[in-house]
Amino acid sequence: MSSETGTGAELAELAELLAHCPPFDALSPADRAGAVAAAQIEEYQPGDLILDAFATMPTSIGLVMSGEIDLWFDPERIGEGPADKFTRGAPIGFTSALAGRPVGPRVEAKTKVTVANLPSGIVLPAFASRSGARFLADEIAHVRGLTAAQPRYTLLSDLVYRDPLVVRADESVTALAARMTELGLPYAAVDTGTGHFGLVTDEALRRKVIGEGLPRESPANAVMDYPAITAPASMSSADALIMLLDHGVSFLLVTGDDGRLKGAVGERDFMLAPTTAGVSLNAQIRQARSIDGLITYARRVPAMLADILARGLTADRVIAVHSALIASITRRAIFLVFDHEEFNDLSIDAFTWLSLGSIGRREAVPSSDVDAAVTFADSYEDQIPRYREAFSVVGEVLQLCGIGVDAHHAFPSHPGFSRTDSQWREAAQGWLTNPHQNQGTIMASLLVDARPIFGDPALPEPARVFRDFNRHPATVELLLQDSLSRRARLLSVRDRIIGRDEKFDIKGRGLLPIVNVARWASLSVGSPELHTVDRLRVAAGSEVLTDRSASRLIEAFDALQLLRLEHQLRQIEMGQRPDDIIDLDELSPIDRSTIEQTVKEIADVQRRMGRVAHMNSGAELVRRGQPGSTPRKAR
Numbered sequence: 001m002s003s004e005t006g007t008g009a010e011l012a013e014l015a016e017l018l019a020h021c022p023p024f025d026a027l028s029p030a031d032r033a034g035a036v037a038a039a040q041i042e043e044y045q046p047g048d049l050i051l052d053a054f055a056t057m058p059t060s061i062g063l064v065m066s067g068e069i070d071l072w073f074d075p076e077r078i079g080e081g082p083a084d085k086f087t088r089g090a091p092i093g094f095t096s097a098l099a100g101r102p103v104g105p106r107v108e109a110k111t112k113v114t115v116a117n118l119p120s121g122i123v124l125p126a127f128a129s130r131s132g133a134r135f136l137a138d139e140i141a142h143v144r145g146l147t148a149a150q151p152r153y154t155l156l157s158d159l160v161y162r163d164p165l166v167v168r169a170d171e172s173v174t175a176l177a178a179r180m181t182e183l184g185l186p187y188a189a190v191d192t193g194t195g196h197f198g199l200v201t202d203e204a205l206r207r208k209v210i211g212e213g214l215p216r217e218s219p220a221n222a223v224m225d226y227p228a229i230t231a232p233a234s235m236s237s238a239d240a241l242i243m244l245l246d247h248g249v250s251f252l253l254v255t256g257d258d259g260r261l262k263g264a265v266g267e268r269d270f271m272l273a274p275t276t277a278g279v280s281l282n283a284q285i286r287q288a289r290s291i292d293g294l295i296t297y298a299r300r301v302p303a304m305l306a307d308i309l310a311r312g313l314t315a316d317r318v319i320a321v322h323s324a325l326i327a328s329i330t331r332r333a334i335f336l337v338f339d340h341e342e343f344n345d346l347s348i349d350a351f352t353w354l355s356l357g358s359i360g361r362r363e364a365v366p367s368s369d370v371d372a373a374v375t376f377a378d379s380y381e382d383q384i385p386r387y388r389e390a391f392s393v394v395g396e397v398l399q400l401c402g403i404g405v406d407a408h409h410a411f412p413s414h415p416g417f418s419r420t421d422s423q424w425r426e427a428a429q430g431w432l433t434n435p436h437q438n439q440g441t442i443m444a445s446l447l448v449d450a451r452p453i454f455g456d457p458a459l460p461e462p463a464r465v466f467r468d469f470n471r472h473p474a475t476v477e478l479l480l481q482d483s484l485s486r487r488a489r490l491l492s493v494r495d496r497i498i499g500r501d502e503k504f505d506i507k508g509r510g511l512l513p514i515v516n517v518a519r520w521a522s523l524s525v526g527s528p529e530l531h532t533v534d535r536l537r538v539a540a541g542s543e544v545l546t547d548r549s550a551s552r553l554i555e556a557f558d559a560l561q562l563l564r565l566e567h568q569l570r571q572i573e574m575g576q577r578p579d580d581i582i583d584l585d586e587l588s589p590i591d592r593s594t595i596e597q598t599v600k601e602i603a604d605v606q607r608r609m610g611r612v613a614h615m616n617s618g619a620e621l622v623r624r625g626q627p628g629s630t631p632r633k634a635r
Contacts, residue, residue: 011036014065014116020597021063021089022589023132024123031122040117041065044109051093051107054078058093060117061124066551067113068558072106081155081236085110085314087555089597098127111551138588156240157233159270160254160263164189169198169221176220177205187251187264190224197253197261198224228253233262238317241270245282245324246362248331248453285328291336291397298329298401302366306569315562316533323362326370326403327355327453333397334454343390350380351387351418352455356410360451361515361530363561366568367578369404370395371446374412375461378420388413410446421461428465435475441482445519451530459528469523473618476524480544480613480621483516488602490595504595506567507580510560513602514553517609521545525626532557542626544612549605556598563591 018024018032027035040060044050044067051058054075069090070082077083083105086092096102097120126132165188167176180188180202190198200223208214208223230253231240244252244267251266267283281297281304288294301322309318330353338348357371358364374391376384392413395405405411412418419427428447431440447462470476489509504510518532521539529535533554540550568578584592613621 010041010065011039014039014041014063017063017065017089017597020593021091022593023126023129023135024063024091025593026126026129026132027123031125035118035122038119038122042115042117044113044115046109046111048109048113049107050109050113050115051105053093053096053102054104054106055102057102058096059120061094061097061120062092062115062117064088064090064092065114065116066548066555068110068555069113070108070110073104075104075106078106082108082110087559088552088601089593094124094127097124111554112547135590138590155233156231156235156237156252156254156265157262159237159265160233162263164253164261164263166191166261167200167220169193170219172217172219173205173209173214173223174216176200186266188220189228189253189261189264190220190226192221192226196227197230198226199228199251199253200224201251203250225249230255233257237270238313240265242317242320242324244270245321245328248286248328250283250286282325282328285325285332288332288336291333291400294329294332294336294397295400298403301325301402302569302572305366305565306573309565309569315565316558319365319561319565320362322366323359323364326359326364329401329403330355330370330372330394330398331454333394333401337390337393337397343393346383346387346390349455350383351376352452352460353412354450354460355453356446356449357406360449361532362451363515363532365561365565365578366572367404367580369406370398371406371410372412373410373417373447373450375424376418376420378422381420381423384418384420388415388418391418424461425465428462432465432468432472432475435478441479444479445516448519448523449530463528466523467526470526470622473622475618476621477613477618479523480520480609483520484606484610484613486513486516487606488513488599490599502584504582504584505580506560506564506582506595510595510599510602511557511564513606514557517545517553517606524622544609544621549608552601553605556601559594559598563594
């Protein structure tokens with residue numbers, strides 16, 4: 001931790017922050033100026049303790065100027081995961097100061113954090129104002145909701161309650177099934193001697209021995225799934241659920257810190273964890289026997305999202321769960337459509353289904369449409385038109401499930417989104433070398449977000465081609481300019497002309513500018529990351545995207561995604577179709593301030609990156625876009 005009075009730029013930034021953040025916006029200009037003059041600016045590294053207001057009384061009121069902080073509101077649960085996280089504009093330490101005794105919370109730095117410590121005597125009166133009363137009412141309701149929903153089963157280790165059954169790779173299916181029955185276990189781990197386990201489940205035994213007629217004396221390695229999906233015991237139960245959904249499996253093997261197998265968790269085990277209660281819905285989706293059944297289960301997803309958000313799961317994880325559930329629904333729809341007599345002559349092993357856009361990035365909210373593509377082995381080229389008929393039916397099923405399908409033909413039933421590996425390779429090379437033609441920039445943006453959810457899990461062919469991104473400086477320059485073309489702003493000129501002065505397009509004017517910058521940045525460093533926040537983290541530290549700029553964009557993205565999710569879940573609860581248009585007049589002062597501040601932050605970063613793009617050639621952008629190229633003072 002380092003402490004200082006703050007530079008002129010930092011103090012000017014603090015003054016502006018106080019003027020816009022409740023409840024400090026209720027202070028008089030003179031009091032705000034006094035608070036700024038007396039402020040102490042402190043920097044913290046990830047993991048640093050900022051405040052433990054259960055142990056000691058705070059001597060000042062903190063205000064987060066940048067970074068993310070983790071908070072604990074219950075002293076008995078400090079050993080568990082944090083109850084909440086806050087970002088720029090969040091005051092800390094006021095609860096104990098107002099109560100006159102150390103009642104919490106505990107605050108730690110999640111990322112690199114800058115905090116302004118303000119004198120209590122000057123800023124505490126703000127909490128007695130009308131704005132302060134509204135702020136405290138919102139804060140009390142929020143914290144009560146969190147503490148009432150604190151999960152007990154927060155780690156994967158909490159869900160493992162039995163030792164694993166481990167068998168040899170050459171053990172017969174008959175002996176294996178007998179041991180599983182004797183122990184009452186629905187799975188067995190197979191020791192392959194390679195350092196990776198295989199996994200045999202009841203479901204696999206039924207499918208391969210009974211359904212496919214595999215001899216009962218076959219070895220375990222003939223019926224196992226390999227490699228088994230494995231997770232560390234220290235992983236949170238929420239992240240483990242996302243992994244389970246992402247891979248479309250019913251069990252995860254769990255390893256300890258020493259790498260040894262501790263056991264396994266299945267879908268039913270996750271029902272113990274309140275924040276992952278929706279896993280039972282995924283099990284129903286995976287096992288749906290008919291299209292009507294799938295539609296019934298899929299229609300329950302929005303209510304489940306509201307439930308796990310209310311139970312304390314963070315918004316980014318709720319959104320990741322939703323994205324994984326859409327992938328699960330899509331996989332089941334593919335199975336059911338291709339199992340129908342009209343299409344059962346077609347092989348489902350012929351293609352790989354790629355989720356694109358927000359679902360590929362695992363950032364889908366209820367209003368998100370399905371963008372998708374399919375890639376075939378070259379030998380299936382002549383059969384593709386027949387497959388497109390089946391894909392069209394898959395799209396119809398998804399729409400009946402309440403999931404929108406892209407209206408601009410970004411779906412495998414369209415010729416542009418169902419091609420052979422060779423055709424994709426040729427097309428991607430064309431987009432890379434000449435993005436002006438054949439909607440190159442649009443197609444590139446879609447395909448580099450591709451995540452395989454059915455078929456071959458390897459890197460898709462278009463993504464392989466774009467690993468050569470930096471060998472095409474002109475394309476690097478053009479795509480950066482294109483990424484910055486959608487500017488973040490609260491209201492557009494058109495909005496004002498047509499009288500939509502208090503409507504804000506949170507996706508188009510807030511989130512997409514961040515997504516576009518993150519996509520370009522990850523391409524420039526050759527990263528395979530898909531999630532926007534992960535892309536910003538791996539690409540940070542260059543002259544084009546500084547550490548500070550990346551941190552500000554991450555904070556803005558998380559804040560806007562939370563507001564977007566809450567807005568759409570409220571619409572669904574009221575029977576409305578979810579959308580991205582937020583009425584600013586209906587927001588609380590805190591939420592409105594959050595939007596105003598985040599849009600300003602995004603626009604500032606875009607302007608800075610735009611200046612760099614304007615002053616440098618494509619070749620220079622390639623060099624300056626690499627992490628570590630940032631001059632020290634710019635970080």
